[in-house]
Amino acid sequence: MPEEKIQSGVEKGVYLSLLAYIVLSLLKLGVGWIYSSEALVADGLNNTTDILASVAVLIGLKISKKPADRDHPYGHLRAETIASMIASFIMVVIGLEVFISAIKSIVEFKMRPPSTIAGFTAVISAALMLAVYRYNIKLAKVTDSQGLKAAALDNRSDAFVSIGAAVGIFGAQFGIVWLDPLAAVLVAMMIIKTGWDIFYETSHNLSDGFDFEEGKEMEKVILQVKGVKQVTSLKARKHGSLAIIDVTIDVDPSLNVVESHMITENIEKLLKQEYKVESISVHVEPHEIRNEVEKNE
Structure with missing residues (x-):
């Protein structure tokens, strides 16, 4: 609407x-x-x-x-x-x-x-x-x-x-x-x-509170997007009746910039269809490198 x-x-x-x-x-x-x-x-x-x-x-x-x-x-x-x-x-x-x-x-x-x-x-x-x-x-x-x-x-x-x-x-x-x-x-x-x-x-x-269960549902929706390997972080807050969302995802490191950007576009489109969202910020990280860093730590 x-x-x-x-x-x-x-x-x-x-x-x-x-x-x-x-x-x-x-x-x-x-x-x-x-x-x-x-x-x-x-x-x-x-x-x-x-x-x-x-x-x-x-x-x-x-x-x-x-x-x-x-x-x-x-x-x-x-x-x-x-x-x-x-x-x-x-x-x-x-x-x-x-x-x-x-x-x-x-x-x-x-x-x-x-x-x-x-x-x-x-x-x-x-x-x-x-x-x-x-x-x-x-x-x-x-x-x-x-x-x-x-x-x-x-x-x-x-x-x-x-x-x-x-x-x-x-x-x-x-x-x-x-x-x-x-x-x-x-x-x-x-x-x-x-x-x-x-x-x-x-x-x-x-005070930037947000319903925990709704955040988890958003993560499930994001994981439905082709190319998303993992949702490593999702933060959201209410701005009036709308939500502002900051999310970090892992993707295949072999993807180029354009392919990674298309994934973020699909995430934004899907979330705006499912929820009342004002703005979405999607940060992309390579999946394998992240896992390797976590193992070394």
Whole structure:
């Protein structure tokens, strides 16, 4: 898929999430405040953090579109990953605030039973966010966008949060008043958990981490190329949603420069067909000489 279409698809998903969050945050905060539901207010605050996170991702996407320059020879694709990390910080901070507020309500026992209107609002919100999640997660798989994947996971957690809020609200109707602030506590914990998951993945990629098993699969693919005797080294790192690969192979030492170069071209072509790759650097060494050196050592 061309990079322009990928970027366009990712932006559509983020804009859809942003629109849903704006509508739902206003609805939940208003209904939660009017009908005395801490769980729904917490859910509304959760969506408010999502608005900020979505804006951060959009800014990251805009920056990532900038072409390579003298200071960024690989381009600006990591701006999207940085934006996802900023979003994770926002989620954790708001989650902690909601958690502390809900715990205070339980300890101080300052609770009123919320209206069923608040409960139905939470149920409708959950259904809407599940629909947005299904759309965005499919798009994230097609585009392999970290930012959109983070947004989709947040969509799903928001749906679960709303379900939890609804349980707490309806439970309070049966005299279990503390279920509403307890639901707010669970909402806060899910916000923090989602923020941590996004932070873990983005920090792994920004520190040049790469999935070990995927690297091994790449080695197997390279060994399928005619003329490759051995893959002696393969290093990879993520640059946005794409991979940068450095690989060293052994070939027959009797091959000339042109023949060796054709092998590297075939490796690049095959890897770009199988994986989302930005650039590949292939270093060629003579197979027999390498083995002889290793024996002498």
